[in-house]
Amino acid sequence: QKEVEQDPGPLSVPEGAIVSLNCTYSNSAFQYFMWYRQYSRKGPELLMYTYSSGNKEDGRFTAQVDKSSKYISLFIRDSQPSDSATYLCAMGSGNTPLVFGKGTRLSVIA
Amino acid sequence: GAGVSQSPSNKVTEKGKDVELRCDPISGHTALYWYRQSLGQGLEFLIYFQGNSAPDKSGLPSDRFSAERTGGSVSTLTIQRTQQEDSAVYLCASSLLAGGSGNTIYFGEGSWLTVV
Numbered sequence: 166q167k168e169v170e171q172d173p174g175p176l177s178v179p180e181g182a183i184v185s186l187n188c189t190y191s192n193s194a195f196q197y198f199m200w201y202r203q204y205s206r207k208g209p210e211l212l213m214y215t216y217s218s219g220n221k222e223d224g225r226f227t228a229q230v231d232k233s234s235k236y237i238s239l240f241i242r243d244s245q246p247s248d249s250a251t252y253l254c255a256m257g258s259g260n261t262p263l264v265f266g267k268g269t270r271l272s273v274i275a
Numbered sequence: 276g277a278g279v280s281q282s283p284s285n286k287v288t289e290k291g292k293d294v295e296l297r298c299d300p301i302s303g304h305t306a307l308y309w310y311r312q313s314l315g316q317g318l319e320f321l322i323y324f325q326g327n328s329a330p331d332k333s334g335l336p337s338d339r340f341s342a343e344r345t346g347g348s349v350s351t352l353t354i355q356r357t358q359q360e361d362s363a364v365y366l367c368a369s370s371l372l373a374g375g376s377g378n379t380i381y382f383g384e385g386s387w388l389t390v391v
Contacts, residue, residue: 201382206384206385207385208368208383208384209382210382253318255318261331262308262331263320263380265317265320267316268318
C-alpha cells in the first residue's frame with residue numbers, strides 16, 4: 166500500500182459546483198497536511214496547510230483533516246474555471262520531506 | 276532571487292548521454308529538495324539537502340542519479356547514461372527550514388527532460 170493514495174481523476178464539474186478532493190494515508194506519524202495546486206506546465210504552489218486534525222477555511226477553500234480515519238479533504242465552493250488545475254495532497258512529520266499524492270486533475274467548465 | 280529558478284526549462288537528450296539540471300533556491304532557504312514528476316505518477320521524492328547535514332538520498336532511483344549542493348545554495352542534479360524512463364519533469368523546491376515541519380515549500384517551474 167502506498168503511503169498516500171489520491172484518485173487521479175480527471176474530475177469535471179460545472180462552474181459554481183462544490184468540489185470535493187480527497188486523500189487517504191497509512192502513516193499515523195503524519196502531522197502536517199497540505200494541498201498544492203499545479204497549473205499546466207507550472208510548479209506546484211501551496212494552497213492550504215493544516216496541522217493535525219481539524220478544519221481550516223480560506224475564502225472558497227476548506228481543508229479538513231481526520232487523523233482517526235487517516236483521511237484529508239479539500240472542498241472548493243463556487244468553483245470557477247480558473248480553479249482548473251491538478252490538486253496534490255502532501256503530508257509530513259518532523260523534518261522529513263513531504264510525501265505527495267499523485268494529484269487529481271480538475272476541470273471546471275463554464 | 277524572487278523564486279526558485281531552474282535550468283534548463285526543457286532538455287531533449289539522446290539515450291546514454293549525461294544531463295545536468297540546475298536549481299537556484301530562494302535566497303536564505305536552508306532546505307532544498309529534488310522531486311520527479313512523471314505522467315500519472317505524482318511527485319516522487321529524490322533527494323533532500325538541509326543546511327550542512329548529510330543529504331537524504333533515499334529517493335534516488337539508481338546510482339545513475341546524483342546531486343550536489345555547493346556553498347549551501349545552488350544545486351545540480353546529474354543523471355548519467357540517461358534512459359527513456361528518465362523522461363519526466365524534475366522539480367526543485369526550497370524552504371526556509373526543514374519542509375516536513377510545516378514550513379512552506381516553494382517549487383520552481385521544473386526542468387522538462389525528454390530522453391529519445
